[in-house]
Amino acid sequence: MTDKKNAPPPLREASTVILVREKNKALEIYLLRRSKKSGFMGGLYVFPGGVVDPEDLGLAHWAPHIDMPPDQIEKQLGANTFSTEDALGFSIAAIRETLEEAGVFIASGKGKTQKDIDDICTYRLNRDLPKSWFRTKMMSQNWTLSFSSLGRWSHWITPKLMKKRFDTRFFLVFMPENQTCVPDNRETKHGIWLTPQNALERNLEAKIPLSPPAVVTLTQLLKFNNLNELKREIQTRSWGDPISPRLVPSSNGPVILEPWDPMCDKDCDIDTSDFSKKVLPPGSQFSRIWCDKGVWKPVGV
Structure with missing residues (x-):
């Protein structure tokens, strides 16, 4: 019989997005500092992300608002390793959390303007938004989420001894044009674009303290010199074995x-x-x- 007192916390499904851009011929990654009050990775710099909510599920409701058909979702984002519904939840959460925490909207829409995107990025800063706000906005305003912009990167499982544990998919996304990252100033307090090398150096100097997965991921990204190299990698990259x-x-x-x-x-x-x-x-x-x-x-x- 398992000792419930010593059992590890249950795993919660979550998504993380590695936002990448090229500036002055160098790759830069966007990092957010989590609030020190956060119960997970408080005070550390991380990539935007969070848990999959119930509102992120439901293929029948979401299908008209995604830029790829259901069978393609499972093939491209599930990599045939998990169901279409699971792939949907991880992908919706990735886009929603990137909007909520970093103010970047990975979406498009027929007839939509830059002002429409700016309005959504401003709206997410409102206090006390209901859990369903994102789903309601996407469907009532007929937005199309850009699943085709999500690239598979890695699959992390939090160590058993941590107080909170997550089964997390790390997606890689190239920064959309004409958008600017803005932290929500609640869950995240400061955002910064850095090259992987600079971020790792500043971590050792205690100036940009990184989460452990960020240290590993930024080290992986050191081998890529430009966006084209990274785009080629994303075309064929699988989730790989879970990093536990x-x-x-x-x-x-x-x-x-x-x-x-x-x-x-x-x-x-x-x-x-x-x-x-x-x-x-x-x-x-x-x-x-x-x-x-x-x-x-x-x-x-």
Whole structure:
């Protein structure tokens, strides 16, 4: 019989969007600082995202407001690994959360103008919006959500020892033209565009403290030099195996072991006494991330 007191928190489905643009011939990624009051990753810089809500589901209602047919949704966004309904929920949540948190609307509509887009981006800042506001707006104003703009990137599962756990799909989206990122100033307090290299450097300097998945993702993005390279990657990229790290508590700061770490599957402690000497520079291959006074830093084995 499972001990309910020691059972890990239930997994909640969630979506995250890696917003990418090219500026001065360099790739930049948009990062948002979560409110310090947040119960998950508080005070850290993350990509826009959040949980899948019940209103994000219901293919019959959403189908007329999506730019691809249902069978294409499962093929392209589910990658034939999960159902059309699940692919729908993750994708709607990705677009909705990017609008709510970053003020970027991944959508279009017949006869819609730039003012219509600006109005939606302003409306989402209203206080006390009902849970159904996004669904209501999309259907009453006949918007078409741009599922074709969503690229598969990765699949993360939060470590069992964390207080909140998520089964999260990381999508990659190229920043829409003529739009500007604006944090909601509630869940997110500050937004910034940075190259992956600069973001990783500023993380180590404790100036832009990143979440552990952001450290891994930005390191992955270092290999791409421009948007064309990234577009080619997205055309064939699968979700890949779920990235399910292990969290190891330590008096010197907790450690996250990625699945490719030799100790990830072993239920044992990790000696962190010399980790301050093992911190790795940006671009290094790593399998461990150590929380040093609130800053997650890649360390060598």
